[in-house]
Amino acid sequence: MHGPGDVRFFDRIARLYDRFAPKTDPEPLWTGLARADRPVERVLDLAGGTGRAARAVTAPGRPGWRAPEAVVVDASGPMLRRAAERGTAAVRGDAGRLPLRDRSVDAVVVLDALHHLPDPAAALAEAARVLRPDGVLVVREYDPGTLRGRALVAAERLVGFDSTFRDPDATASAVADAGLTPSVLDRGFAFTVLGKKRGSH
Template identity: 55%
Template sequence: MYGLGDVDFFDRVAPLYDLAMPPADREALADGLDHATRPIDRLIDVGGGSGRAAAALTGPEITVVDASVEMLSRARRGRGLDGLAADAGRLPFRDGGVDAVTIVDAFHHLPDHDAALAEAARVLAPGGALVVREFDPDHPLGRLLVAGEHAIGMDSRFRTPDDLAAAMDAVDLDPRIVDRGFGYTVVGVRR
């Protein structure tokens, strides 16, 4: 799911990751999921790593999907979550098989944004929501994050909220920019 260098990085930092990262924004995720027009019984957290975002959610059956087996191990052992090692560009779920997909603070690590969006759209049932929490590269703090990740050798590619919304529209998701700032939320509802 991540470029090879990023997977190696996350495998190495997995034991310390949750100590360094703040909890996921539960309110922003809930606000995004509220855009779904169907009940959310099954959710996949793509790029979910240690389960940081999944732990902030309650209610649906959640599966954490990530390419880093060490991060998934943290989700399974540390949080008791279901985890699946897979690529965001080739999700092992049936068409229309899930009610929601989240990608929290990870979209910029995905090697093929278009494939990941197309796969999210494919696995979502009509009325289901893709909720992406990301960092705006045009925000002053976003520019620092971009520089920092590139300085340590990550293959990160960040997108603005407007660019991400346009990309969601291109894969037949109805895009909505829920909030803006350093951290922003864009939702795509399956038409």
């Protein structure tokens, strides 16, 4: 789950969140999901709030893309209600103790959320647990070492968030610590780190 202060903030702004959240670019998510060595039929949007990532990866329109099922797990009830109102399956839960079975999803997406989690290591370990062999974790985050990243860190501190931002290499190391094979797919203010769960053939 998010830190307690972060959850309370998202509870309060849930009705307005999608209006002011940055537009979700599905391309980095699709690129990451395409690295799975198995069909991606079920995706977990971890700490996904109103389901921005879930809607991005299930939207039609990409040639050759067969839209998977997606479920959002988040700690904020009001955010999840917004996800459900938009037709996305939503489950309230703690990112560090996911209410999902082992090996129950083909991919996990964490969009702009890892920095809010009080125990990102536990969340990444849980992502690895629920992934099926040859599935992928796709983390989309912001680099605090960039100019825009430093501004974002300052803005989140002003709001009162207890955020912990990591650069791409530190994020890749954390993904490796969770037992996944990491790679940095792109860098910049926004970056994407992939974690692949190696399967037994």
